[in-house]
Amino acid sequence: MPFDASPRTRLTDRPSVLPLRLDAVALEAGRHTLIDSLNLELDRGPRTIIIGPNGAGKSLTLRLMHGLIKPTRGAVTWAGAAPGRRRRMRQAMVFQQPVLLRRSVAANVRYVLRVHGVARAERAARVADALERAGLAHLARRSARVLSGGEQQRLAIARAHAIQPEVLFLDEPTSNLDPAAALAVERMIDEIHAAGTKIVMTTHDMGQARRLADEIVFMHRGRLIERTPAAAFFADPQTQAARDFVAGQLLV
Numbered sequence: 274m275p276f277d278a279s280p281r282t283r284l285t286d287r288p289s290v291l292p293l294r295l296d297a298v299a300l301e302a303g304r305h306t307l308i309d310s311l312n313l314e315l316d317r318g319p320r321t322i323i324i325g326p327n328g329a330g331k332s333l334t335l336r337l338m339h340g341l342i343k344p345t346r347g348a349v350t351w352a353g354a355a356p357g358r359r360r361r362m363r364q365a366m367v368f369q370q371p372v373l374l375r376r377s378v379a380a381n382v383r384y385v386l387r388v389h390g391v392a393r394a395e396r397a398a399r400v401a402d403a404l405e406r407a408g409l410a411h412l413a414r415r416s417a418r419v420l421s422g423g424e425q426q427r428l429a430i431a432r433a434h435a436i437q438p439e440v441l442f443l444d445e446p447t448s449n450l451d452p453a454a455a456l457a458v459e460r461m462i463d464e465i466h467a468a469g470t471k472i473v474m475t476t477h478d479m480g481q482a483r484r485l486a487d488e489i490v491f492m493h494r495g496r497l498i499e500r501t502p503a504a505a506f507f508a509d510p511q512t513q514a515a516r517d518f519v520a521g522q523l524l525v
Contacts, residue, residue, distance in 0.1 A: 288352075291316050292315060293351055293440065295313045295348075297311070298311040301345040313497060320487045322488070322489055325518070329492040332369075365442070367426070376417060377417065378415055378416075426458055459481065491506070506519075
């Protein structure tokens with residue numbers, strides 16, 4: 274069953290918080306520059322997949338966008354304004370290791386709906402819908418902490434999507450999963466994107482990047498090196514670093 278928002282709450286019925294802009298964003302730790310003068314604008318539409326070698330700054334960039342960390346310099350803005358409560362409530366993030374409450378599967382989804390102000394009368398239906406779409410309805414009363422790794426990640430994504438975010442950040446969501454579990458997560462991502470949510474995701478899996486990306490953001494040493502439509506990037510990278518990376522060579 275494809276993901277879809279109800280007619281009352283379709284994403285396009287609400288004022289957009291996009292574009293998301295990073296203007297000359299830098300992040301430093303002591304004398305080390307982790308993110309260096311990053312300029313990037315993201316709008317509705319394409320699935321943006323961020324790739325690059327370990328230490329390139331991919332996960333840090335997601336955290337800067339999401340608002341978990343603040344830049345040392347530069348600005349992160351949503352629809353031309355600084356992040357505020359309304360903007361924070363319109364985006365969600367799922368991590369490589371899902372962060373789940375010591376509650377049942379259903380209670381994990383119910384909690385985030387309550388925090389986001391969803392009316393009590395609407396929560397039960399939203400919980401049931403989220404779990405059905407994630408293939409977890411039969412596990413609704415089970416403790417979330419005893420699910421398999423793939424089930425936990427599907428729950429984390431379903432919980433994030435239950436609030437109907439305009440933007441969903443995913444940080445290497447399948448890196449610890451077997452191929453079957455990874456495929457199930459990829460199908461969820463495809464369906465969430467088709468329902469209108471902007472996907473911004475990091476991955477180290479080049480096959481996955483080819484399957485999911487509409488556009489590639491390639492980073493190296495904390496810098497944005499290339500931003501290119503996915504087909505063009507994989508066919509003809511424009512920089513030597515990107516060519517080496519696509520060819521499977523180690524970048525240092």
